[in-house]
Amino acid sequence: MRWKHIAAVSLVLATMTGCSLVDKLVYRIDINQGNYIDQTAVEELKFGMTKEQVKFLLGPPMLVEAGFPNTWYFVQYLKPGHEEAQQKELILSFDNNGQLVGMKGDYSPGASFFKAIQ
Incomplete structure (x- = not known):
């Protein structure tokens, strides 16, 4: 009788924790959507x-x-396999002549962007 209780408790514990363990063992691909935005490329942007x-x-x-x-x-969406999704954006503004006049979003401009303004 005692071994039946031990087996039943073991089975219940295994089924309760099994889902979270199996979920981590299952491979999930990284999902990339939108633009790939590289910070070094953003730093090369210049006013004008x-x-x-x-x-x-x-x-x-x-x-x-x-x-x-x-x-x-420019929108970048990244969902690593078992991690939280991340979304970053970069919004560029141009004047009527087609020259870059503004930038906002999740990326910081390089020093050359501000030097061109002065």
């Missing part, structure tokens, strides 16, 4: 660059709204 120069550094933007063609959105 043309749209073509920016596209050469960062690649094509994820979104350019129809009514606002001078605002480019």
Whole structure:
């Protein structure tokens, strides 16, 4: 009778903790969506660059709204296998001549971006 209780308790404990252990053993791929934004490429951006120069550094933007063609959105979404998802964005603004005039988002500009303003 005693061994039946031990086996039953072991079985219950194994089923309760089994799901969390098995979940970590199952391989999950990393999910990358959107633009791959490299901080070193962002640091090379300079005030006054043309749209073509920016596209050469960062690649094509994820979104350019129809009514606002001078605002480019670069969005990077990364979901590592068993970790929390991360989303970063970079929003670039151009003037009517197609030159870079502003930047905001989750990436910091390099020192050369501000030197060009002065």
